[in-house]
Amino acid sequence: MVGGKIIGNEKLKIGDLAKMTGITKRTIDYYTNLGLLKAERSTSNYRFYTSEAIERIHEIEAMKAQGMCLQDIKKSLDVEHNGNPKEDLQEICLHMQTLQSEVSTLIESMNRQEQSTKETIKNKVLPESVTLIQSLLRLIT
Amino acid sequence: MVGGKIIGNEKLKIGDLAKMTGITKRTIDYYTNLGLLKAERSTSNYRFYTSEAIERIHEIEAMKAQGMCLQDIKKSLDVEHNGNPKEDLQEICLHMQTLQSEVSTLIESMNRQEQSTKETIKNKVLPESVTLIQSLLRLIT
DNA sequence: AATATAAACTATAACGTGATGGTTGGAGGG
DNA sequence: CCCTCCAACCATCACGTTATAGTTTATATT
Known part of the structure; x- marks a missing residue:
């Protein structure tokens, strides 16, 4: 042994x-x-x-x-x-990846829309969502 | 009738x-x-x-x-x-919602991390992801 | 020892099933 | 007419089941 x-x-x-x-x-x-x-x-x-x-x-x-x-x-x-941050980190990175592909397809769909439709979508997005995404951006840059 | x-x-x-x-x-x-x-x-x-x-x-x-x-x-x-944009719109909004909750939990996890861990994550995020999220933000504001 | 082949194991898809808990519409009682 | 109560629905959870297709391993053959 x-x-x-x-x-x-x-x-x-x-x-x-x-x-x-x-x-x-x-x-x-x-x-x-x-x-x-x-x-x-x-x-x-x-x-x-x-x-x-x-x-x-x-x-x-x-x-x-x-x-x-x-x-x-x-x-x-x-x-x-929660003594093992490595696992959490891996999970977060994975999360970040799925989110990235989510955003990717979302932008594609958005770009296929007409201007008027885009406006409609904008209005449906809650301001808190915008804030949220901005926070995320601040965290990763 | x-x-x-x-x-x-x-x-x-x-x-x-x-x-x-x-x-x-x-x-x-x-x-x-x-x-x-x-x-x-x-x-x-x-x-x-x-x-x-x-x-x-x-x-x-x-x-x-x-x-x-x-x-x-x-x-x-x-x-x-694909002659029915209304359906697409609904789907996009739904997409936007799931994305919002995704971001929400992600930010929470991020905030639970220590500074050093945050740095590690930042480095793992591809620059294209950042660009992507920025584009999204531009689209919805 | 190299190879062919069968047997056992694995992953995933596409539902089926039973339990649990909430919802609704109508029949009857006050 | 209002309230109650029950039967018929509905949603979701936590697996079970069957079929299909790829993988690994043990066995037999050359």
Whole structure:
């Protein structure tokens, strides 16, 4: 044993995780899509979980038993695990990316509109939205 | 009959639409969430479809029978129906709304970060993204 | 050992299902 | 006529299910 973890068997596939936790693959799939579980992806798009996910699942099950919905559990766990800024950072960057593509398609649609239509849209945009976007801009420049 | 449409019975609820088309409520639900079908919402959050949706569903079924997936059907139908700018407008406004909430949560996450982390994020934001957001701002102000 | 092939595993799509909780329209009672 | 109460709807959640298609691995064959 030269620097090897004994337990901590990394690279768990969905089936492994399912057997180790007793919940179905579908549920793990669902949780992963919700962002409740994080997984790396192989080149062939297979999910790889770490042993960390096992405990996470048990936490989820415990909170579910107390009547919480998955969204709330997510928020709760996201806040709880706040000694790890790296994860948050990654998530924010990802968020920023989706937002970028959102904005991109939105601008395209806008440009396809006539001037009068554009005016209508402008009027429908709440001033707070404008402020919000301005704040964002200030944050990233 | 004083200016009333004989057919064209508007304000169809999901059950009505299901009976009229022969597809299940769940499927209509699914299509609506995908954005394949548009529905207004009552104050109590009930969906209201127009008779237009009936034909739309038949179109969808026809394209499905030819092996197309729902995403492609959506794109196809979205492009096809391009004599109706009102629909586009509604969609853009909706887009704008989701974007607004996206930005909102993003700013919140940003503000929870330390200064050093913020810098890291800034550096990860592509300059083109900044330009993009600036363009958006110009469009809506 | 290299290869072909079958068996087991995986991801995603497109709904189905059951539970939960809110909504509405009409029948009956005051 | 107003109020209440119930049955029929509706929305959403949290998975379950089936089908399709790609991947990995174990096994058999050359």
